[in-house]
Amino acid sequence: MxxxxxxxxxxxxxxxxxxxxxxxxxxxxxxxxxxxxxxxxxxxxxxxxxxxxxxxxxxxxxxxxxxxxxxxxxxxxxxxxxxxxxxxxxxxxxxxxxxxxxxxxxxxxxxxxxxxxxxxxxxxxxxxxWMHHPRTAKMNEFLSDTQRFGQLKAVQSFFSFPGDDYFLKNNIRVKPGLDGLGALGDAGWYCIRSILWATNDELPKTVTALHGPVINEAGVILACGSSLQWEDGKTATFHCSFLSHLTMDITAVGTKGTLHVHDFIIPFDEKSASFSTICQIGFKERALPSQNVVTTDLSxxxxxxxxxxxxxxxxxxxxxxxxSKWPSMSRKTQLILDAVKASIDKGFEPVQVGA
Missing domain, CATH: 3.40.50.720 (NAD(P)-binding Rossmann-like Domain)
Structure with a gap:
């Protein structure tokens, strides 16, 4: 039945x-x-x-x-x-x-x-x-492997796409009464979530927006970036934009290995998504990154x-x-997003992330 x-x-x-x-x-x-x-x-x-x-x-x-x-x-x-x-x-x-x-x-x-x-x-x-793609679970395995990846030290995340003139004037994402968070809320959400994902959902202690955000005449963010700092010394940075070429990158750096993914928002090949890893390589060694491919029949x-x-x-x-893990992830992402916006509003001062 x-x-x-x-x-x-x-x-x-x-x-x-x-x-x-x-x-x-x-x-x-x-x-x-x-x-x-x-x-x-x-x-x-x-x-x-x-x-x-x-x-x-x-x-x-x-x-x-x-x-x-x-x-x-x-x-x-x-x-x-x-x-x-x-x-x-x-x-x-x-x-x-x-x-x-x-x-x-x-x-x-x-x-x-x-x-x-x-x-x-x-x-x-x-x-x-992207949190639900089976590739994400495989990348989790690598980040959790203390022998190959070690301890996480830094994360970089980047999501941008070039909005055309019509988008930049008419899309709801640039209208303060509709989606007033602009690129920070739309593209930045993905970057922040990727950083939380890499840090096992650990909130940073402070967030500091980077100088030079682009803001339209209505006061909506079109491009911005931020750095994040944890008490144990981990750091992360991200940049989000409606003004740059399509880029969807995550780099996570550990004490023993590094993970790179170049299409984390939407895989270039949905049924055969990939990421690269490299482990235990110093300046004197020469080795190519390992390419890891994850296949799936479902998007x-x-x-x-x-x-x-x-x-x-x-x-x-x-x-x-x-x-409960899904609303918890959403709330932590929103907390960091709020802190980035607050840092911009305060002249790029560090802002503590609330619980």
Missing amino acids: AETPIRFGILGCADIARKQSKAINLSPNSILYAIGSRSLDKAKKFAEENGFPASAKIYGSYEAVLDDPDVDVVYVPLPTSLHVQWAVLAAKKKKHLLLEKPVALNVAEFDQIVEACEANGVQFMDGTM QEVCMVRELSRLVKSIKENGSKPE
């Missing part, structure tokens, strides 16, 4: 929702069940173009999706300024949450979302897709949906508690 799939509803018709709709369709334990938009015609068009089954519910409001008793999970790809409103309401309606990043404009808003999720026993997960988006659906199914059918 076939298992009952987890039923997803989507709030809004954002472009990124097209990718997630495809992932929900391809995941073996989920189904596209409902779409809601402020325009019924827009919702119908979105469903037709993105593979929704004929039985899918089409709604002319976000509220209608949340009021549908058969919707298990709500995917929220709305502008960041709307997250706290709709994510809290979804949780109160007992809907599990897949929330696009950045999760909120600040950690105080995110805490409202988490409190609502905890009070209503629903699972929270943000849309940081990282599908892996994310599959994992969330598994967690939701366990809660529904077995009475399991929501997995």
Whole structure:
């Protein structure tokens, strides 16, 4: 007997929702069940173009999706300024949450979302897709290997892409009333998460924004960077930008080895993603880095949906508690993001990261 799939509803018709709709369709334990938009015609068009089954519910409001008793999970790809409103309401309606990043404009808003999720026993997960690619688990193995990698000493992360004139003037990511965190919230989120991932989710003691951020006339960050410092001497730096060539790099340096990955956001080859490692090499030795290839039949988006659906199914059918590591990761990422912004606002002074 076939298992009952987890039923997803989507709030809004954002472009990124097209990718997630495809992932929900391809995941073996989920189904596209409902779409809601402020325009019924827009919702119908979105469903037709993105593979929704004929039985899918089409709604002319976000509220209608949340009021549908058969919707298990709500995917929220709305502008960041709307997250706290709709994510809290979804949780109160007992809907599990897949929330696009950045999760909120600040950690105080995110805490409202988490409190609502905890009070209503629903699972929270943000849309940081690369965390779910099987390559990430293999890279974890290397970073955890004290014989080959040793102890982590430094991390560098870089995510940029060149926005064209239309993007830089009209995209929601450059509008203060929609996604006011700009490149820091969009691209910087990934960089910060990669640093936390490499440090086993250990928060730094201080964050210091780098001089020279690029800020548009509306006050939204288009490019910026930061350094992070830990009490034990570890350091990290990142740069994020809407103004530079597409670059998606992580470098993690240990006492005995180094890891490099050049496409951590979206693998150049989704089904055959790679990373390089090099170990125990000094100036006198000569050796090529080892190329490590991880194959998969499912994209990282599908892996994310599959994992969330598994967690939701366990809660529904077995009475399991929501997995706490996902909101914890999101909150730590938001804390560092807030600290970077605070450092910029304070003239690039070091800012202590709160708990």
